[in-house]
Amino acid sequence: MSLHYIAIGFFAMLGMMLLGLPIATSMAVVGIVGGMVAYGVPFIDSIAPVVWGVHNDNLLTSIPLFVLMGELLLRSGIADRMFGALAAWLGRLPGGLLHTNIGCSALFAATSGSSVATAATVGTVALPSLHKRGYPMSMSLGSIAAGGTLGILIPPSVNMIVYGSLTDTSIGKLFVAGIVPGLLLSAAFMGYILVHALLTRSAIREEKVPLPERLRLLKDLVPPGVVFLIVMGSLYSGVATTTESAALGVVASLGFAWHSRKLSWGLLQNCFIQTAKTSGMILLIITAAFILNLAVSLTGVAETMTQWVTSFGLSPTQMLLVLVLFYLLLGMFMDVLSMMVATIPITFPIVVAMGIDPVWFGIFIVLMCELGLITPPVGMNLFVVQGIRPDGGSIRDAVVGALPYVIILLGFALLLMVFPAIVTWLPGQM
DSSP states (O other): OOHHHHHHHHHHHHHHHHTTOOHHHHHHHHHHHHHHHHHOTHHHHTHHHHHHHHHTOGGGGHHHHHHHHHHHHHHTTHHHHHHHHHHHHHTTSTTTHHHHHHHHHHHHHHHHOOHHHHHHHHHHHHHHHHHHTTOOHHHHHHHHHHHHHGGGTSSSOHHHHHHHHHHTOOHHHHHHHTHHHHHHHHHHHHHHHHHHHHHTTOOOOOOOOOHHHHHHHGGGGHHHHHHHHHHHHHHHHTSSOHHHHHHHHHHHHHHHHHHTTOOOHHHHHHHHHHHHHHHHHHHHHHHHHHHHHHHHHHHTHHHHHHHHHHTTTOOHHHHHHHHHHHHHHHHTTSOHHHHHHHHHHHHHHHHHHTTOOHHHHHHHHHHHHHHHHTSTTSOHHHHHHHHHOSSOOOTHHHHHHHHHHHHHHHHHHHHHHHOTHHHHHHHHTO
């Protein structure tokens, strides 16, 4: 297939998404039309086995389980108590509760798997306190929006499951590979807050909480910590598969919700409804992505693109730098999930042909998605934190506050290129 037709199909899909058509519809239309142009009506007959295979995959059962796990911890009040405990320990650092935003986002990310859910949860808990205490609103919104991006890097991550299912990469290794980068990126965010507070002489610090009280509050960090250890420990040790570890996490979350005396039929109903909505949206997109993948594979698009790109003689590093620019621009106009499923069928064969590790590339893609979450005009986390801010100001504050974190994410992506072992070491020990 010529590059001319490939470009038409790709930009037609982007155009439909920008016009507001559902992501799944846009991808399915391009896949079906492209397949029929190449193979005619018989292409339709090959779609049914693909759709059945997608929905019959046990691996994708982990998506609603991980979503349900986060919903249970959120609606049982564990997230609120977690913020209070971290505030007692981190509030004395220069920058005060802004550090708590990052720490709480990282901890909640370890049980949520969703960036938007992380930003919304932490923002709902934190923004009223930050506003009341006089923290600069741009810094407050920026730290929460950036902290929310950790929701798709620190495992479990729904985006990693989608990447793994599209590329046939081990979900367990992807989860384990995200731990060290997630912790380092959290430290980088907190380091920026610390340095900014000291350089601008605007270091707000909370009142010191007595040590006995801080020790008492540590019990509120136990639920998310235990759930994370159960999920990742069972995966890392090989005791459980991804789906089984998700089920273990749900059981643990139910136990903690019961212990907090919040477990009720009303809570379960809300959790199940929200889980069904989120999971249905994700699974529809994955189904459409596999239809598009079928067209891509049968028409030879991936091979054509690989040959075209490799003809330029780019090194793997140069290719990755081109992809950084590509995803940075794409993330300004597309939401994260559509950006992933629309581009992975094309970019993945190219980088694998260049010898780049599939697990490493999965973490790289997640980092690029994190950029898209906080870059205007379609940065989802920016709209989330703007929607829950208590003073009703302009979204410009969120954009300005998030800009330094965009630079940090770009620098961190370059760091992973120079030192790929940051990603590959831990999964290599499995």
